[in-house]
Amino acid sequence: MENLKDGDFTAQAESILQRYPREQRFALAMMQDFQKEYDYLPREAIRRIAGYLEVPPGKIYSLATFYKAISMEKKGKYIIKVCDGTACHIRSSTWIIEEIGKLLGIKPGGTSADGRFSLETVKCLGTCALAPVMVINDEYFGSLTVGKVKKILQRYGGRADEE
Amino acid sequence: MKSEQSQKRKILVCCGPGCLAVGGREILQELRTKVAEAGADIKVEPVIKGTGCHGLCEQGPIVRFLPEDISYCRVNLADIDEIISQTVLQQKVVERLLFTDALTGRRVSSQSENSFYKKQLKIALRNTGEIDPLNLDDYLERDGYRALAKVFSQMDPGAVIAEVEQSGLRGRGGAGFPTGLKWRQCARVDNFPKYVICNADEGDPGAFMDRSIIEGDPHSVIEGMVIGAYAVKAHRGFIYIRDEYALAVKTMLEAIRQAEARGYLGRNILDSGFDFSLEVVRGGGAFVCGESSALMASIEGRVGEPRAKYIRSVERGLWDQPTVLNNVETWANIPPIILRGGEWFNRIGSEKSKGTKVFSLVGKVKNTGLVEVPMGISLRELIFDIGGGILNDREFKAVQTGGPSGGCIPADMLDLKVDFDSLAAADSMMGSGGMIVMDERTCMVDTARYYIDFLTEESCGKCSPCREGLKRMREILNDICSGSSRPGDIEILEEIAGMVRESSLCGLGKTAPNPILSTIKYFRDEYDEHVNKKRCPAGICRELTTFIINSEECNGCGLCKKNCPAEAISGESKAPHVIDLSRCTKCGNCIELCRFNAITVK
Numbered sequence: 110m111e112n113l114k115d116g117d118f119t120a121q122a123e124s125i126l127q128r129y130p131r132e133q134r135f136a137l138a139m140m141q142d143f144q145k146e147y148d149y150l151p152r153e154a155i156r157r158i159a160g161y162l163e164v165p166p167g168k169i170y171s172l173a174t175f176y177k178a179i180s181m182e183k184k185g186k187y188i189i190k191v192c193d194g195t196a197c198h199i200r201s202s203t204w205i206i207e208e209i210g211k212l213l214g215i216k217p218g219g220t221s222a223d224g225r226f227s228l229e230t231v232k233c234l235g236t237c238a239l240a241p242v243m244v245i246n247d248e249y250f251g252s253l254t255v256g257k258v259k260k261i262l263q264r265y266g267g268r269a270d271e272e
Numbered sequence: 273m274k275s276e277q278s279q280k281r282k283i284l285v286c287c288g289p290g291c292l293a294v295g296g297r298e299i300l301q302e303l304r305t306k307v308a309e310a311g312a313d314i315k316v317e318p319v320i321k322g323t324g325c326h327g328l329c330e331q332g333p334i335v336r337f338l339p340e341d342i343s344y345c346r347v348n349l350a351d352i353d354e355i356i357s358q359t360v361l362q363q364k365v366v367e368r369l370l371f372t373d374a375l376t377g378r379r380v381s382s383q384s385e386n387s388f389y390k391k392q393l394k395i396a397l398r399n400t401g402e403i404d405p406l407n408l409d410d411y412l413e414r415d416g417y418r419a420l421a422k423v424f425s426q427m428d429p430g431a432v433i434a435e436v437e438q439s440g441l442r443g444r445g446g447a448g449f450p451t452g453l454k455w456r457q458c459a460r461v462d463n464f465p466k467y468v469i470c471n472a473d474e475g476d477p478g479a480f481m482d483r484s485i486i487e488g489d490p491h492s493v494i495e496g497m498v499i500g501a502y503a504v505k506a507h508r509g510f511i512y513i514r515d516e517y518a519l520a521v522k523t524m525l526e527a528i529r530q531a532e533a534r535g536y537l538g539r540n541i542l543d544s545g546f547d548f549s550l551e552v553v554r555g556g557g558a559f560v561c562g563e564s565s566a567l568m569a570s571i572e573g574r575v576g577e578p579r580a581k582y583i584r585s586v587e588r589g590l591w592d593q594p595t596v597l598n599n600v601e602t603w604a605n606i607p608p609i610i611l612r613g614g615e616w617f618n619r620i621g622s623e624k625s626k627g628t629k630v631f632s633l634v635g636k637v638k639n640t641g642l643v644e645v646p647m648g649i650s651l652r653e654l655i656f657d658i659g660g661g662i663l664n665d666r667e668f669k670a671v672q673t674g675g676p677s678g679g680c681i682p683a684d685m686l687d688l689k690v691d692f693d694s695l696a697a698a699d700s701m702m703g704s705g706g707m708i709v710m711d712e713r714t715c716m717v718d719t720a721r722y723y724i725d726f727l728t729e730e731s732c733g734k735c736s737p738c739r740e741g742l743k744r745m746r747e748i749l750n751d752i753c754s755g756s757s758r759p760g761d762i763e764i765l766e767e768i769a770g771m772v773r774e775s776s777l778c779g780l781g782k783t784a785p786n787p788i789l790s791t792i793k794y795f796r797d798e799y800d801e802h803v804n805k806k807r808c809p810a811g812i813c814r815e816l817t818t819f820i821i822n823s824e825e826c827n828g829c830g831l832c833k834k835n836c837p838a839e840a841i842s843g844e845s846k847a848p849h850v851i852d853l854s855r856c857t858k859c860g861n862c863i864e865l866c867r868f869n870a871i872t873v874k
């Protein structure tokens with residue numbers, strides 16, 4: 110159970126579960142609430158949800174793996190979401206993703222070894238006018254170029270100078 | 273007295289997704305603070321509102337003044353003092369903040385002068401950008417909930433359905449199924465309870481119409497749903513909102529709370545005796561959940577897999593009960609149809625596609641943004657009049673419509689009228705309204721591969737034609753794009769595409785081959801060039817691209833050299849530059865930047 114302190118986790122988990130009636134249709138919402146709290150879905154949460162709904166944990170687990178909104182991996186302090194929606198794709202988002210990957214040594218879906226950065230791709234942030242775009246936590250960066258990316262990551266103390 | 277006047281003076285600050293990303297919220301705060309400070313000096317104090325999307329996202333943050341109808345674009349925090357001293361205090365225009373019309377190159381102050389707005393007609397977006405979405409009174413002031421009142425006081429459920437049928441409204445979520453007919457089929461079934469659902473999953477990559485409506489005018493969707501529920505005698509409804517849309521979820525939850533508090537939702541709505549409650553369900557981030565049966569499975573708390581089409585959800589939908597599911601924009605069209613009559617709506621649009629359609633006009637177009645136009649408008653008008661033409665005045669190549677199930681329409685079909693049937697006849701489709709403009713620097717094979725990649729990831733895997741067929745098509749496309757294809761690959765691709773189209777279980781698989789088939793149909797030469805000459809004419813597929821600088825055109829301005837991330841360009845100032853091919857990563861930065869067209873694809 111990694112670094113979740115047991116007592117705290119139990120109290121937190123209870124408060125999330127109690128928001129919902131004991132009906133299967135709320136399973137996804139519960140998982141999303143856990144994820145909001147911890148940035149990912151801890152395995153222990155799956156057990157608790159299953160216990161609360163009185164269904165086998167496997168059932169909750171299969172939902173968690175089906176829905177992309179749910180991540181069972183712990184994420185970095187800075188979550189970089191690079192848009193690869195169509196508008197961004199045709200304005201060369203591929204190179205942006207590749208450059209970030211190179212600079213941080215991670216692939217989309219991965220988290221850097223020091224636990225600081227996670228790299229994700231998303232489909233359309235609704236800001237196609239700024240394509241290609243990325244968001245780091247809540248901050249938007251538009252009209253990206255490979256050169257710009259390096260400078261932006263430096264601001265976050267990224268491994269921007271790896272030669 | 274003062275308040276009556278101030279109702280008329282307004283400052284609308286766009287807080288749509290595009291403007292928020294470039295600081296719209298900060299502009300709103302700053303304006304509020306500074307106007308309050310200026311307090312006594314202002315004769316008629318304006319009401320300052322954060323609104324939904326004004327449409328011209330390209331130029332955000334946007335601030336608009338009413339009743340003068342002055343719009344400013346790209347507003348900075350540093351501009352606010354001048355805005356207060358000039359426009360707020362003296363009703364004077366700050367010229368440099370006005371929009372430059374992409375067509376005429378002239379500065380324009382009002383929306384009605386701006387080519388971007390001239391050909392638009394707003395029905396679904398009637399309030400988006402005009403009101404504070406979280407102020408129910410704003411909605412009421414613009415005829416909000418009057419359609420609902422009319423329904424309860426003058427119409428029985430049958431009359432409501434007849435009105436919607438007469439309007440000719442077809443579903444805006446993709447397939448264009450007649451909405452009135454769907455409601456009638458559901459109303460006919462004698463099995464209760466029934467449900468209504470709003471599909472706000474908006475999974476198409478490159479589309480943001482539905483969220484813009486919810487974030488800009490949530491009550492229009494709620495009102496539409498109450499009317500629909502009354503028509504089919506449902507008492508519960510669900511709005512399934514895509515997971516990433518945190519602001520849309522928040523806005524809708526708040527709007528529902530307000531509607532309940534004021535008696536537009538809940539028990540005995542407007543003393544009619546009709547009960548209806550509405551819940552928001554957050555989606556799980558799976559594209560296939562936008563498909564109606566998968567969406568219902570997801571609401572039930574199951575894995576979102578679709579089921580065979582012969583089971584009709586108007587008879588057996590959510591929890592196997594009769595269900596009407598419509599798209600956000602479809603619902604938002606209902607109140608005006610009821611209020612102004614089906615006949616009014618039926619007069620707008622083309623022969624078989626009535627009303628308007630909202631598009632997100634994006635890609636290599638000057639005026640990127642959200643637009644609403646009458647059905648039947650030509651692609652040319654949309655892209656060149658409203659969109660202002662192609663970015664950097666490059667050559668138009670194609671426009672992609674219909675999302676991953678759609679297709680690419682080439683330049684010689686620019687006069688095509690945009691409606692459900694003509695797009696389908698051109699091997700594309702309306703889809704939910706993404707319209708992605710492509711220029712000579714877009715590779716059509718790469719575009720097909722992009723969608724197939726997307727669909728391969730999103731295929732739920734339940735049926736094998738879709739699961740395996742997509743994988744195989746992806747492999748072949750990867751080969752073509754990376755130079756390892758063989759003659760005959762295009763034919764194999766077509767064959768698999770035909771099989772997947774015929775034998776997949778749900779709409780995802782049935783339409784998945786469209787991006788391939790339409791690009792092969794219209795851009796066969798480009799495929800051939802990839803396969804036979806191992807060359808990507810657009811300069812996108814890395815292994816098939818070599819950039820060169822034409823020494824006759826290059827004047828040595830040095831822009832490309834300065835900006836080359838791989839430091840692959842060299843040359844003296846004012847003398848032709850050269851690219852070191854061994855260092856070039858083919859990112860294309862130089863070709864995008866060069867103002868003299870000196871860089872080409874070999």
Ligand SMILES: Cc1cc2nc3c(=O)[nH]c(=O)nc-3n(C[C@H](O)[C@H](O)[C@H](O)COP(=O)(O)O)c2cc1C
Binds near residue numbers: 448561
């Ligand atoms: C794979 C797939 C994804 C879909 N995604 C959406 C979507 O994101 N939003 C939507 O409104 N309709 C989507 N649809 C269409 C819905 O199945 C359904 O036809 C539509 O929501 C019905 O509403 P309408 O009649 O108002 O258009 C999708 C269909 C398929 C096959």
Ligand code: FES
Binds near residue numbers: 234478
């Ligand atoms: S496609 Fe990237 S923001 Fe829309």
